Structure formats: C-alpha cells, structure tokens
Amino acid sequence: MRTSLGHRSRAPARSRAWPGIAAAAIAVVLGLVGCSPSPTAAPSAAPVPTLPAGVTVELAQLRADVAPRQAQLRVINGSDTAITVGEVRVEDPRLHGPATRVVPDRVSTIPARGSVDIRVQLPPVACSAPDKGDSEAVLELVGESESAEVTAPAPDTLGFLAPLHSRECLQERMADAATLAFTDFQPSAPGEPATLELTVTPTGAGAGTVVGLERTNLLDFAGAPAEDEVFHLDIDVSAAEAEPVVVEVPLVPFRCDPHAVQEDKRGTIFDVRIELEGEPGEFELFVGDELRGRILTWVAGWCGFAG
Structure with a gap:
C-alpha cells in the first residue's frame, strides 16, 4: 500500500x-x-x-x-x-x-x-x-x-463504517446510563499481573449492565481460563445510582514477541460487552495514548526485551 x-x-x-x-x-x-x-x-x-x-x-x-x-x-x-x-x-x-x-x-x-x-x-x-x-x-x-x-x-x-456506526451509537446509548473509562494502570514485575483500572460512572438517569471485557491481541486477563471469551464484571447500573464503580482488572501479556509491541495497532483497545434493555451488544474502548505508552513499556519489560 x-x-x-x-x-x-x-x-x-x-x-x-x-x-x-x-x-x-x-x-x-x-x-x-x-x-x-x-x-x-x-x-x-x-x-x-x-x-x-x-x-x-x-x-x-x-x-x-x-x-x-x-x-x-x-x-x-x-x-x-x-x-x-x-x-x-x-x-x-x-x-x-x-x-x-x-x-x-x-x-x-x-x-x-x-x-x-x-x-x-x-x-x-x-x-x-x-x-x-x-x-x-x-x-x-x-x-x-x-x-x-x-x-x-x-x-x-x-465495510468498516456500518459497524463503527452501530458500535458508537450503542456506546452513546450506554452513556445515558453510565460512562466508562480506563483511569489508571499499575505495572508489575515479570511473572506478576499488572492492574488496569476501569471506572464506571453512573449518570443517575438510565440503566444497563457492563457484562465484561474481551482480551486483546496483546493483553490477557490473569487467572482467566483460556476458553473464556470475556472477563466478567457484571456491573448493574440503575437510575438510582450515581457513585462511580472502580474495577481493578488483572493483566498479563498475551504474547511476548517483540514485534507485537513494536507494531501494535489494536492491543490496547478492548471490546466491552454490555446489555441494554435486555439486548446484548458491544463497543470498543481505548485506554488512551498516555496509558497505552505505559502498558507497552510494561509489556516490553515483563517479556524481557526492553531497552
């Protein structure tokens, strides 16, 4: 190209x-x-x-x-x-x-x-x-x-635009009930899980369920069985709630080949599964540029090819 x-x-x-x-x-x-x-x-x-x-x-x-x-x-x-x-x-x-x-x-x-x-x-x-x-x-x-x-x-x-439209409109509907954001990352020593912080902030004006997160092509969930497609959170949000819910997600690298970090494009974009009005759906949630840099640095050190 x-x-x-x-x-x-x-x-x-x-x-x-x-x-x-x-x-x-x-x-x-x-x-x-x-x-x-x-x-x-x-x-x-x-x-x-x-x-x-x-x-x-x-x-x-x-x-x-x-x-x-x-x-x-x-x-x-x-x-x-x-x-x-x-x-x-x-x-x-x-x-x-x-x-x-x-x-x-x-x-x-x-x-x-x-x-x-x-x-x-x-x-x-x-x-x-x-x-x-x-x-x-x-x-x-x-x-x-x-x-x-x-x-x-x-x-x-x-054919990317129709799925993009569908996902982002679903995220917009979910935002009527709660906003989701990755808010912190704590790296770990090699062999130990790191912690990615997800904050769910209810609006007090809607209801929905944050079912869980899917692993990426770079990151896996510590202790999760390989056959599980989702790391379950099962956070129910109601119109009567307004207090943020903070979840610590344990992470380990999914792979340790250097080009996985050097050529990373989607390794820090998680698919979020939700339910709204009884209907399942999912949208993508990026960790953001600052956390992405910290996570990639951690993966390189954890896998032993930093520096």
Whole structure:
C-alpha cells in the first residue's frame, strides 16, 4: 500500500503547470460551473462536476486508524497524467458532518497510474441515521492557476463504517446510563499481573449492565481460563445510582514477541460487552495514548526485551 509521500506545500503545487487531461478536466469543470442557461432555456439542474476519466476514490479504515478514529481516502489515478488534490471532504449520512484531512492545507500529487492514501479525521456518528448509507468524496483539483471541486462516490471497501456506526451509537446509548473509562494502570514485575483500572460512572438517569471485557491481541486477563471469551464484571447500573464503580482488572501479556509491541495497532483497545434493555451488544474502548505508552513499556519489560 502506498502512502501519500507526494505531499507538498500548496503554493508550489499551484504554481506548476498541469498539462494534458487533468488541465482539460479543470477547464471543463469550471466551464460547467460557470455556465448559465439562456433566458429562453427551460430550467434544468446544474451539472455535477466529476473526476477525470480513469480516476476513482475509495474509503477504508486501517488498523492504525481505529484508535484515533481516522480513515483513508484512497485516490487511484488510472489516467496517463498526474493530478493534484487539495482539500477533501468525505460525506456520509451516518456521520455528523464531513470527514476532512488530518493535516489541513496539504496537497497530494498522485502520479499517473499511481495512488495515494489521504488520511481523514472522522466526525462523530449520527445516530439518527440508519447503519446503511453511501459515502461521497468532494475533492479540490488543483491546476496551474485555478482549482475546482469535483464529487465522486467513495465506496467503503472494507465495510468498516456500518459497524463503527452501530458500535458508537450503542456506546452513546450506554452513556445515558453510565460512562466508562480506563483511569489508571499499575505495572508489575515479570511473572506478576499488572492492574488496569476501569471506572464506571453512573449518570443517575438510565440503566444497563457492563457484562465484561474481551482480551486483546496483546493483553490477557490473569487467572482467566483460556476458553473464556470475556472477563466478567457484571456491573448493574440503575437510575438510582450515581457513585462511580472502580474495577481493578488483572493483566498479563498475551504474547511476548517483540514485534507485537513494536507494531501494535489494536492491543490496547478492548471490546466491552454490555446489555441494554435486555439486548446484548458491544463497543470498543481505548485506554488512551498516555496509558497505552505505559502498558507497552510494561509489556516490553515483563517479556524481557526492553531497552
């Protein structure tokens, strides 16, 4: 997979000549946008600008994108001419607003027959929308002296958005009854379990049950049978409660190969199982960047490959 190594500052990108098909495409797009019907012409819908022939886009979320709630807009240039993309927006009814570049004001040059992944930050989900929907990308094509916005379908190639929408809306519903957060971590000597602190804070306005946590690809629960899929907590929250419940979760590394820490993407994201109104469900809960660093340092020392 190629990354956007072709990023460069906006000023140089706008000053370069853009020959061939891409320049022609911008001229056509701008012409379409600027056209107005004659006084005698019947009213018609404005034409929708599109990408140059051979250029497509798609949306995906990689493992490293999960914790920061980001995604990749992949621009695939199947034409014979390089194109330059400035601002981007990904719009979907399941999102509360557009997803935009993580690094604003960048431009990406996509060579002929090449592709570039543009990282975008996902906004909060829109829980009033159904799980199904279609994503659309709006891209700024940058030319010699002008730019134009074009719109294109952005299929979700890995199908991540519907599950993300479902999980985060479930977490939002659970938050009506209680909020969940990992609040502390106490490391341990090799061979001994460490302690991860989970705090469940009732709102006093709803009810639900925190059933338990699932192990990750990096972390296991000390003393838990291997066949158990969940570390049971069974914390019942009611509308009459408001005092936080603090649980100490005993952890040991699930694996001790160095690349498990060096290449960690999801090892500190736990699946939380809950029940709401008698219906089971689950959502993901990240320990946060600060605790993640402490946990990875502990795993390295516990396994004997620190330093």
